[in-house]
Amino acid sequence: MEISSRCPKLPQQDWLKILDWQPSPQQLEQFQNLYAQILQGNQQLNLTRITEAPDFWEKHLWDSLAGVRPWLVEESSLPVVLPDDCRVIDIGSGGGFPGLPVAIACSAWQVSLLDATRKKMAFLETVAQALGLANVKVICDRAESLGQDPAHRQQYDLALIRAVGPASVCAEYALPLLKLRGIAVLYRGQWSEDEAGALRAALEQLGGEIVETRRFKLPVSGGERHYLYLQKQQETSQKFPRRVGLPVKRPL
Numbered sequence: 461m462e463i464s465s466r467c468p469k470l471p472q473q474d475w476l477k478i479l480d481w482q483p484s485p486q487q488l489e490q491f492q493n494l495y496a497q498i499l500q501g502n503q504q505l506n507l508t509r510i511t512e513a514p515d516f517w518e519k520h521l522w523d524s525l526a527g528v529r530p531w532l533v534e535e536s537s538l539p540v541v542l543p544d545d546c547r548v549i550d551i552g553s554g555g556g557f558p559g560l561p562v563a564i565a566c567s568a569w570q571v572s573l574l575d576a577t578r579k580k581m582a583f584l585e586t587v588a589q590a591l592g593l594a595n596v597k598v599i600c601d602r603a604e605s606l607g608q609d610p611a612h613r614q615q616y617d618l619a620l621i622r623a624v625g626p627a628s629v630c631a632e633y634a635l636p637l638l639k640l641r642g643i644a645v646l647y648r649g650q651w652s653e654d655e656a657g658a659l660r661a662a663l664e665q666l667g668g669e670i671v672e673t674r675r676f677k678l679p680v681s682g683g684e685r686h687y688l689y690l691q692k693q694q695e696t697s698q699k700f701p702r703r704v705g706l707p708v709k710r711p712l
């Protein structure tokens with residue numbers, strides 16, 4: 461492919477480090493093509509500031525997959541078994557992270573990428589096609605609206621959400637979209653007990669619980685990452701998510 465040949469090569473080592481998972485040759489090629497597509501899309505759209513190959517590999521690919529490691533390596537201690545054709549939603553997907561790397565790694569999963577920005581979503585549609593990802597769907601909407609739409613409310617086994625806002629806002633976006641017992645993965649950098657306390661208070665109102673918190677160091681830069689696993693224990697009250705803008709303006 462012409463784009464790939466002009467694109468720097470991604471580092472190939474270290475996938476196994478901490479992640480305990482190794483992509484197939486086809487998946488490696490899809491990751492490389494994803495990198496090429498994102499670099500090209502970045503010329504028109506403000507998709508990401510992470511463009512150097514080692515950074516892209518670590519902060520977009522590796523980090524995206526670290527959040528779903530419990531299912532990648534089938535050693536999950538989480539109280540949920542995801543179905544083979546797991547329905548996943550990546551909320552505030554932006555340039556396609558973590559949803560696209562997850563769709564590449566878990567090809568049986570049905571991954572919906574949700575973002576409010578139409579141009580980014582149109583771009584992600586073309587990327588999914590170029591990569592041959594038949595398991596990816598793109599939705600252009602606000603999380604607050606989708607969470608009140610019966611076609612999407614309580615329809616997902618797994619919600620992924622990275623860099624979209626404070627944890628309680630992410631929880632208000634994610635919990636209504638989950639099936640009962642479904643899991644939301646909150647991708648965080650630093651994480652404190654104070655933040656955990658605020659999140660627990662929000663989850664009490666939303667019918668969820670933090671069932672696990674995992675901490676990893678990124679394999680190259682050593683940056684700290686936390687992955688929070690929230691489970692929906694009870695149906696979320698119909699009053700959540702609140703109307704567009706309110707979760708951010710007045711976090712739970």
Ligand SMILES: C[S@@+](CC[C@H](N)C(=O)[O-])C[C@H]1O[C@@H](n2cnc3c(N)ncnc32)[C@H](O)[C@@H]1O
Nearest residue numbers: 552553554557575576577601602603622623624
């Ligand atoms: C900082 S970017 C993060 C993108 C990606 N998740 C990542 O980690 O690279 C945040 C994205 O969330 C989207 N977003 C923020 N609030 C949203 C909402 N309420 N509904 C849908 N998308 C939202 C924005 O349009 C933006 O693309």
